[in-house]
Amino acid sequence: MEFRKSTKSDITKIMDIVKQAQAYFKEQNIDQWQNNYPNEEVINNDIENGESYVMLENGNIIATTVISFTKETSYENILDGKWITNGDYGVIHRIAVDNTQKGKGLSHKIIKYAEDVCRQxxxxxxxxxxxxxxxxxxxxxxxxxxxxxxxxxxxxxxKRVAFEKTF
Known part of the structure; x- marks a missing residue:
């Protein structure tokens, strides 16, 4: 398995995986990623910003995520708790794994990769x-x-629940 930054030619496959995740959330009655979000415009912006990544196996895209170092305005006010740190941070957004690849621990690998990108x-x-x-x-x-x-x-x-990891 390997990771690389996404390109415009990946949008169709990324959107296929996103649509699978949207359907899963809908089936589970989780009101996340509904109402046409994320859509192609969001994914395109992620790619243009150099923050979109894909995971490949044998040259095929099997998962996607965003790793960003842009400060999140919505993270400035945290309620019922506090962040562990106040300095620079990376953010993971939009982890999605192809339905045919679920159960293989790929989300764990995405997180480990995001940690590596942070360290770099x-x-x-x-x-x-x-x-x-x-x-x-x-x-x-x-x-x-x-x-x-x-x-x-x-x-x-x-409303979202917020998590942080330091390393």
């Missing part, structure tokens, strides 16, 4: 937010050493 950028903190009903993602984060930090609200008013 001399950043020792990784922050993530997820929907309060997305228990599988919360469990994944806890298994990978993330600590629950509190509640944040997205710019659109969406």
């Amino acid at each position: 950028n001399k950043v020792n903190s990784l922050k993530v937010d997820t929907h309060e009903e997305n228990i599988p993602m919360q469990n994944l984060l806890k298994k990978n050493g993330f600590k629950y930090c509190g509640i944040i609200y997205l710019e659109d008013g969406g």
Whole structure:
């Protein structure tokens, strides 16, 4: 397995994987990634910003994520808790694994890769937010050493639980 930055030619496959995740959330009654989000425009912006990555196996895209070092405005106000650190941090967004590849621990590998990207950028903190009903993602984060930090609200008013890991 290998990672690389996404290119415009990857958008169709990335959107296939995103649509699978959207359908899964809908089936589970989790109100995350609904209402046409993320869409092609969001993915295109991720690619243009150099923050979109794909995981490949035998040349085929099997997962996608965003690793960003842009400060999140929605992270400035955290309720019912506090961040572990206040300095520079990386952020993981939009982890999605192709349905045919689930159960192989790929999300763990994505997190480890994000940590490596942080270290390469001399950043020792990784922050993530997820929907309060997305228990599988919360469990994944806890298994990978993330600590629950509190509640944040997205710019659109969406409530999210926030996690951070330092290394």
